[in-house]
Amino acid sequence: MNAKDRAIAGALGLAILGSLGFMAAYVLHASIQAEGLALAVALLGFAIAAIGWANWIIGDDRVIDQIEEYPSDSADRSAAVDELEQTEEEVTRRGGLVKLLYAALGIFGIAALFPFRSWGPAPDGALFKTKWKPGDRLVRENGEILTKDALNVDSIVTVFPEGAIGDASSQTVLIRLPDGVGQSVDGYIAYSKICTHAGCPVALYRAAAHQLMCPCHQSVFDVADAGKVLSGPADHALPQLPLEVDSAGYLRAKGDYPVPVGPGFWERG
Numbered sequence: 001m002n003a004k005d006r007a008i009a010g011a012l013g014l015a016i017l018g019s020l021g022f023m024a025a026y027v028l029h030a031s032i033q034a035e036g037l038a039l040a041v042a043l044l045g046f047a048i049a050a051i052g053w054a055n056w057i058i059g060d061d062r063v064i065d066q067i068e069e070y071p072s073d074s075a076d077r078s079a080a081v082d083e084l085e086q087t088e089e090e091v092t093r094r095g096g097l098v099k100l101l102y103a104a105l106g107i108f109g110i111a112a113l114f115p116f117r118s119w120g121p122a123p124d125g126a127l128f129k130t131k132w133k134p135g136d137r138l139v140r141e142n143g144e145i146l147t148k149d150a151l152n153v154d155s156i157v158t159v160f161p162e163g164a165i166g167d168a169s170s171q172t173v174l175i176r177l178p179d180g181v182g183q184s185v186d187g188y189i190a191y192s193k194i195c196t197h198a199g200c201p202v203a204l205y206r207a208a209a210h211q212l213m214c215p216c217h218q219s220v221f222d223v224a225d226a227g228k229v230l231s232g233p234a235d236h237a238l239p240q241l242p243l244e245v246d247s248a249g250y251l252r253a254k255g256d257y258p259v260p261v262g263p264g265f266w267e268r269g
């Protein structure tokens with residue numbers, strides 16, 4: 001093995017070391033920087049090997065050989081045999097390099113599979129459900145449990161299921177309406193706070209018109225008519241949370257939202 005071949009072998013060895021280093025860093029939960037450094041070393045090894053392979057083995061010198069008339073003399077024939085033997089030796093040597101290249105690519109391929117573990121479990125139905133369950137009491141962000149006397153007429157508050165305060169998909173606006181307005185339960189009505197256009201929080205309430213407005217692109221929803229879109233880019237009504245009031249006067253959810261909350265996507269027509 002000449003110096004050039006040894007350099008290529010060294011570069012492939014560097015690629016193998018980098019790949020093994022990446023696997024070790026990933027398994028040991030080392031820093032992202034350590035993983036990145038190991039990956040960079042592996043890729044650097046491959047890059048050097050590829051350049052070396054192209055420049056040193058293939059070569060770019062042009063060889064022009066004069067074709068002489070046949071039959072060739074015995075000296076030429078013996079020179080051709082010598083050349084053939086030398087070529088055979090080179091092919092064998094390069095065969096070792098090819099095996100090393102396969103090994104480096106194989107180990108790098110295994111290392112590339114490691115990050116798949118970071119994908120975590122499949123979301124299953126999580127994209128279509130929130131944390132609301134039948135019987136959940138409605139609580140404010142500060143943990144206060146809400147009863148039917150908690151709000152004044154035309155007031156609005158953000159609520160969560162008891163035990164899931166802060167859960168993004170469950171955030172809900174609870175509104176107290178005047179008597180006779182909308183399909184309320186003891187004057188209360190609740191909608192998902194996540195805009196059905198692009199997911200902004202629907203937080204602006206025009207009490208006089210019973211309308212919720214999204215500040216992002218000005219979609220307006222009719223609180224008194226099942227959250228229907230009155231204007232703006234949203235094309236789906238705000239999902240309504242089914243409510244009930246228990247014998248002790250606590251506001252409770254009768255179940256989860258009947259449709260997925262948030263922006264419309266593949267499950268909607």
Ligand code: FES
Pocket residue numbers: 195196197198199200214215216217218219232233234
């Ligand atoms: S996100 Fe609400 S209107 Fe666009």
